[in-house]
Amino acid sequence: MELLKCINIDKSYDDKKILKNINLTIPRGKIIGILGKNGSGKTTLIKLMNDLLTPTNGEILVNGKKVGVESKKVISYLPERSYLNKNLTVLETIKYFEDFYENFDTKKANKLLKDLKLDINQKISKMSKGMQEKVALVLVMSRKAELYILDEPLGGVDPATRDYILDTILTNFDKDASVIITTHIIQDVERILDEVIFINEGKIILTSDSDELRNKEKGSIDEIFRRMFKC
Amino acid sequence: MxxxxxxxxxxxxxxxxxxxxxxxxxxxxxxxxxxxxxxxxxxxxxxxxxxxxxxxxxxxxxxxxxxxxxxxxxxxxDEKLIKKLKDDYAKTLIEKFYNEMTALSLNKKEIINYINEIGDDE
Incomplete structure (x- = not known):
């Protein structure tokens, strides 16, 4: 059974249509990039998948069931903006996650934090933006989930941290789970993607295997994207 | 690696x-x-x-x-296969190189002179 399926999804705010007739299937064992310009509807789609918004029409199924409590157990979500309580230390935040999620792997979190040389006794508010993003990613990747949804995980971090984040995603990727990454910084991410979904003005424009697309269009995903959506 | x-x-x-x-x-x-x-x-x-x-x-x-x-x-x-692939690959590279050199209006002899000038790396 498909891990996640969007069936005829529309989403409007008042009269403004944000998403128009979205149909997509996320299989297991893939890293999938949802690529689109700012304001194309990426984050709205992600929020619908996480049951944080309700579609105007259509439905989203995870493991064949409508999104809800059960789907939240198996989806580990990194939102675009941090929701962590900055008054807590990293250690306190780990405890919180441990209580909150049955599938949280504290050992793994500690290992990743150690690799990153992050001080677990430090308050999150005292950390740089890049460090905070790393902590948020570690927490999300430390859950034994079926689907990881990372909304702009590379926004605002330096290239070295970007590489580390991509490595972390790759090393923690297992064949029974899938990862969805949204980004508008395609160049840095495209190397690790199995499949790409181009979204523009609320519609899916293209879905393809990444290497097949490079072969067919004779260029990088970044270049193909730029060609298609030239301003 | x-x-x-x-x-x-x-x-x-x-x-x-x-x-x-x-x-x-x-x-x-x-x-x-x-x-x-x-x-x-x-x-x-x-x-x-x-x-x-x-x-x-x-x-x-x-x-x-x-x-x-x-x-x-x-x-x-299968060392024969490895040898054959090496041979094929070397031929592809040399053909490409040769075509680029002849595009500069160099003849074979002149090209070989250039190669000799590089010398050995031992």
Whole structure:
């Protein structure tokens, strides 16, 4: 059974249509990039998948069931903006996650934090933006989930941290789970993607295997994207 | 093993196949040598495990590697095949080089003189 399926999804705010007739299937064992310009509807789609918004029409199924409590157990979500309580230390935040999620792997979190040389006794508010993003990613990747949804995980971090984040995603990727990454910084991410979904003005424009697309269009995903959506 | 600087314009699995091909035909990987697991290789080259798998499947189709049911994947022991691929590859490279040199209106003798000027690297 498909891990996640969007069936005829529309989403409007008042009269403004944000998403128009979205149909997509996320299989297991893939890293999938949802690529689109700012304001194309990426984050709205992600929020619908996480049951944080309700579609105007259509439905989203995870493991064949409508999104809800059960789907939240198996989806580990990194939102675009941090929701962590900055008054807590990293250690306190780990405890919180441990209580909150049955599938949280504290050992793994500690290992990743150690690799990153992050001080677990430090308050999150005292950390740089890049460090905070790393902590948020570690927490999300430390859950034994079926689907990881990372909304702009590379926004605002330096290239070295970007590489580390991509490595972390790759090393923690297992064949029974899938990862969805949204980004508008395609160049840095495209190397690790199995499949790409181009979204523009609320519609899916293209879905393809990444290497097949490079072969067919004779260029990088970044270049193909730029060609298609030239301003 | 070295590092691959991937060119995003070319399918990643093809770049992996080419890299392994050169590693094998140059003798850096010996006939019969065991190849690390897909997962280890994917982490090493920082690529998606599915892409790594695709590259290994392609190498297997080219008969450059083979699978032993329980033990993993190995470099072919068919040294004739390795020699032939090396020969083919060298010919492709030299043809490309030769065409570029003749485009500069150089004849074969002049080209060979240039090569001799480089000298040996020993």
């Amino acid at each position: 070295g590092e691959i600087f991937f060119d995003n314009n070319i399918p990643i699995y093809i770049q992996l196949v080419d890299y392994f091909k050169i590693y094998i035909i140059s003798g850096k990987m010996k006939p019969g040598e065991r190849i690390s697991s897909v997962r280890e290789l994917a982490i090493y080259f920082k690529v998606n495990p599915n892409t790594m798998q695709k590259a290994l499947t392609e190498l297997e189709n080219l008969k450059l590697i083979y699978t032993e049911r329980t033990n993993g994947k190995f470099v072919t022991k």
